[in-house]
Amino acid sequence: MVKKRVILFGMIIITSFILQIIALSCFIPVKSDHDIEFDYVYKWKLNGKTGDYYDYDEKMTTTGHYVVDFDGDVANVIAEFSWKWKATYQGSYYDSAEGADEYIFQFSLIDGKYIGYQTDQDEYHPDMGVWFYIPNIETTNSHKILTGTYQKSQVKSLETIWIRSLSPQLGYKFTDTGNFHRNDEYGNMDATYRSDYYFTKEGYLLGEIYSESDKGYSNGYYSTYDVNSKVFVYSSNYGRSLNYFYFLLCYWLPIIVVYGYAIALKNYNIRRRKHINYREKTLIFQPNIDFKIENADFSSIYKSLIPAFVWRTYRQEGKVYSITDDNKLKGLALIDAKGKVGTLFGKYQSLMIKQTKIDYFFTENTQQHRYHCIDNYDILRIPNLSAQNFDYNAFLVNPLAEKYVPAVVDLISNEDFGKVLPEVWKWVHQAISNEIAYVAIANIKEPWVKEILDALETKKFPPPEAVEEDVIMGVGFAVIYQDIGWLYGLYVHPAFRNLGIGRNLALARLSALKELGAKEVLTEIGQWNGPAKKIYENFNTKTVGKIYLYGKKKPTVRIRRR
Secondary structure (H helix, E strand, O other), X not given: OHHHHHHHHHHHHHHHHHHHHHHHHOOOOOOOOOOEEEEEEEEEEEEEEEHHHOOEEEEEEEEEEEEEEEEOOEEEEEEEEEEEEEEEEOOEEEEEEEEEEEEEEEEEOOOOEEEOOOOOOOOOOOOOEOOOEOOOHHHOOEEEEEOEEEEEOOOOOOEEEEEOOOEEEEEEEEEEEEEEEEEEOOEEEEEEEEEEEEEOOOOEEEEEEEEEEEEEEEOOEEEEEEEEEEXXXXXXXXXXXXXXXXXXXXXXXXXXXXXXXXXXXXXXXXXXXXXXXXXXXXXXXXXXOOOOHHHEOOOXXXXXXXXXXHHHHHHOOOEEEEEEEOOEEEEEEEEOOOOOEEEEEEOOHHHHHHHHOOOEEEEOOOOOOOOEEEEEEEEEEEOOHHHOOOOOOOOOEEEOOHXXXXXXXXXXXXXXXXXXXXXXXXXXHHHHHHOEEEEEEEEOOOHHHHHHHHHHHHOOOOOOOEEOOEEEEEEEEXXXXXXXXXXXXXXXXXXXXXXOHHHHHHHHHHHHHHHOOOOEXXXXXXXXXXXXXXXXXXXXXXXXXXXXXXXXOOOOOOOOOO
């Protein structure tokens, strides 16, 4: 079902882009060596209704090409067009014809009327105006088009015509309505008609929409029929105005609506409680649980800390999902606010990955088919904090204050993402209020600091952030739940590494956790990160397990547990 929705959404986008290309092709001017050049299509249709015309229809399609060259106040025109006509009766073929014609004629650029007897019409009438040009259109409110006198519908405003039903273009609208009597091959009929012409701001044709209703006698029968026709200029060398509001409304609003519907459906499917049949068991997958350790029927090194992890996930606007069986919690997924990265605990992790659709996940499980192991970390336990001494240099390391937050965010962003992200701001601000956070700073005037900063000119490191005269050298975070702590998020600027900054940040956090009553602490160190492991060598640290980062592909930014 998901694949079908993706395919459908892709087809909608592709179709929209194809239609947009066609629509814009009717709008963009083409190059020409002539003063005016355009191509048009004329579609005419007669729909029989009653009497002699019952279930009788006629259709005619004409395509034409006009080139116009100015010679003073006179315009010389060469018009070429071809046409096809077809009649049907009761849905079956009745008659057809086709042909092609060429006309050469002139008209006046001053009043827009034909000069002489040569025109592009079947009949000549004196004082007849051309149908594709109106001179001085902005100041003209009434004009002769062919044999009719048309009135401008809006004196100053442009109106919209949909060229080929795809391209909304703006132009001056000229309208003629009325009645006439005909006595020809179509019968002895009284007709009511309406004709709307649209022209650019320079007076060049965009198109015409015509409708006509006929009532009268044909071959002795009282008959009725309707005539509708449209003329659209679909290619020209003159500029036109696009109605961008309608264009965006037509082509982009459906995409936005469908996309919004897809996201809403995805969120609904993720958030609702589901019953999943798995290996003759009925499992319940649901969001927003109230985690209780006594209900957790799985093992994890982090089990005592999971309530804190759940609380932190909610606080960071993430999502929590569970899988239960017989009212026992079998699996847990903590997902970040973007829905891309998660931490998984317990069993049925493949089901949780499928249901949450995350791209990357941390897990203590070693077997994850179809996913690449991107990184792995040793889980370290520091026991018996009350019996250990965690003295640190309080001149270098202090609790993170609000004024240092922007500089700390820049330090973290440069290390992990290369740019500042809103979620980093939220995380650091929340850490100040609800967690333990320490920052390492030094005065920019200190000789050893100045020496390091001067050496940066020969290295590729970005310069460290400074707040007033304080240089931000590093930062570290920690969480406590009941009597167990968790160290995470240790960052040291590259210029200040191997100087004991990381060790002092670790000592400061451990000291704070000890004061708050923590008996032991967990942390993770990358298996490759030898310098970080040395920080904890003197704390009776034990490696108690591993945690892995998996994903379908290698990430473009660094992913850490936060």
